[in-house]
Amino acid sequence: EMQLVESGGGLVKPGGSLRLSCAASGFRFSDLWLTWVRQAPGKGPEWVGRIKSKNGGGTTDYATPVEGRFTISRDDSKSTLYLHMSSLKTDDTAVYYCTTDVPFTGGGAIRHWGQGTLVTVSS
Amino acid sequence: DIVMTQSPDSLAVSLGERATINCKSSQSVLHNSDSKNYLSWYQQKPGQPPKLLIYWASTRESGVPDRFSGSGSGTDFTLTINSLQTEDVAVYYCQQYYTIPFTFGPGTKVDVK
Numbered sequence: 344e345m346q347l348v349e350s351g352g353g354l355v356k357p358g359g360s361l362r363l364s365c366a367a368s369g370f371r372f373s374d375l376w377l378t379w380v381r382q383a384p385g386k387g388p389e390w391v392g393r394i395k396s397k398n399g400g401g402t403t404d405y406a407t408p409v410e411g412r413f414t415i416s417r418d419d420s421k422s423t424l425y426l427h428m429s430s431l432k433t434d435d436t437a438v439y440y441c442t443t444d445v446p447f448t449g450g451g452a453i454r455h456w457g458q459g460t461l462v463t464v465s466s
Numbered sequence: 467d468i469v470m471t472q473s474p475d476s477l478a479v480s481l482g483e484r485a486t487i488n489c490k491s492s493q494s495v496l497h498n499s500d501s502k503n504y505l506s507w508y509q510q511k512p513g514q515p516p517k518l519l520i521y522w523a524s525t526r527e528s529g530v531p532d533r534f535s536g537s538g539s540g541t542d543f544t545l546t547i548n549s550l551q552t553e554d555v556a557v558y559y560c561q562q563y564y565t566i567p568f569t570f571g572p573g574t575k576v577d578v579k
Binding site for chain 1: 467504507508510515516517518522527534549557561562566567568569570571572573576
């Protein structure tokens with residue numbers, strides 16, 4: 344069974360940092376293009392960024408609001424995806440989902456979602 | 467960024483009737499190289515992550531009932547739910563994956579009349 348399990352969420356003060364993890368199972372992890380999507384309370388989903396497979400170049404792309412503050416990385420040996428978040432703002436408060444796509448959609452059509460981890464940025 | 471808009475914001479449909487949701491992108495999401503529309507639809511119920519219904523604008527995801535269908539091309543798209551069931555009560559989102567950043571519409575809430 345394909346599964347994505349996020350962890351690392353919690354309460355953090357504005358300006359602080361946090362690292363989210365996503366453990367994958369049931370996939371050939373190294374082949375995956377992986378994406379973080381977040382959803383603020385009562386709002387729609389927001390694409391945060393993606394990381395390509397190493398065969399696909401291993402590069403990352405980010406949404407403008409998080410560019411320069413968030414970093415996506417992966418450890419294929421551990422089948423784990425990471426989201427390093429720094430300079431956090433109250434607007435970053437959201438449930439963060441780890442996701443994978445329908446093959447050959449460039450990380451776009453999101454087929455698998457984790458259960459999400461809540462990040463709350465508040466003083 | 468490509469801006470996605472949806473209409474209506476919400477609708478209530480009688481059980482067994484048709485629900486139609488519209489999605490518009492601020493620029494075309496039709497890729498000339500493969501003639502595919504880079505557009506997907508999701509269903510989200512409270513407390514759950516979104517669920518993929520449709521991709522490539524009209525390809526139904528495996529396991530999705532055939533009362534769900536997607537249509538449209540370029541900048542204008544439609545999600546149709548034929549014969550609405552109680553389990554279809556949810557918020558529906560469209561999303562473009564034509565260009566980074568991939569963007570979602572604001573959502574349409576579907577309820578039973």
